[in-house]
């Protein structure tokens with residue numbers, strides 16, 4: 001993997017001023033990526049975008065990821081939001097912070113290719129692509145830039161409790177984003193992906209146990225503000241989902257046949273796509289790049 005450039009930002013929300021907050025951002029700049037998805041689905045939900053991409057990875061990359069992760073201990077509890085913690089949601093399981101860093105800094109081939117994909121987006125759109133701060137930690141919750149969720153079941157109730165946004169640029173984000181065309185910083189309140197503004201997206205890669213069927217559930221549901229589900233992205237091995245994290249979303253319930261114990265992992269990256277020019281509309285440029 002090519003070396004990732006680092007920078008450091010600052011907090012705009014004092015709740016995250018804790019000893020475990022780490023304000024390092026990782027930038028994706030170098031790496032070539034020429035693969036094309038075999039299937040691309042774009043959905044706009046009340047003006048916000050979701051892209052579901054299949055066929056970007058090789059069989060051997062899927063097998064490598066499955067094998068590596070089947071040897072890991074997922075002994076850290078993760079809640080999807082403060083609300084889900086308060087409502088006693090059953091948490092996902094994840095890796096320790098040390099193992100999570102080890103995975104990110106020495107990724108298996110599939111994730112290394114994903115980093116190349118991020119760098120390609122930066123180069124083709126002439127923008128910066130970087131992670132959110134490595135860890136935003138308050139007394140109530142952790143909001144890491146990269147995390148790994150291991151799931152073996154999700155009840156109907158848990159799916160309802162787990163409905164959340166990853167962030168909301170209009171109510172305000174918790175960290176500073178440099179304005180690359182003024183040498184200042186963007187205001188922490190903005191319309192996500194508006195012209196000249198950053199576009200915050202969440203990227204999720206699924207990996208599953210062998211023979212996992214979409215009917216088993218644990219995909220991601222995307223919801224309108226009125227609570228009506230607008231899209232279900234089924235859980236399919238090596239499926240990649242890009243979405244605006246201020247769309248309400250939740251992991252859907254599991255439906256397994258008896259006597260089997262499938263699992264699924266999601267590798268989740270929170271990214272900032274940052275314009276270099278005031279005239280850039282990253283959201284529109286991204287649509288063109290992905291769909292043509």
Ligand SMILES: [Fe+2]
Nearest residue numbers: 164165166249
């Ligand atoms: Fe989320």
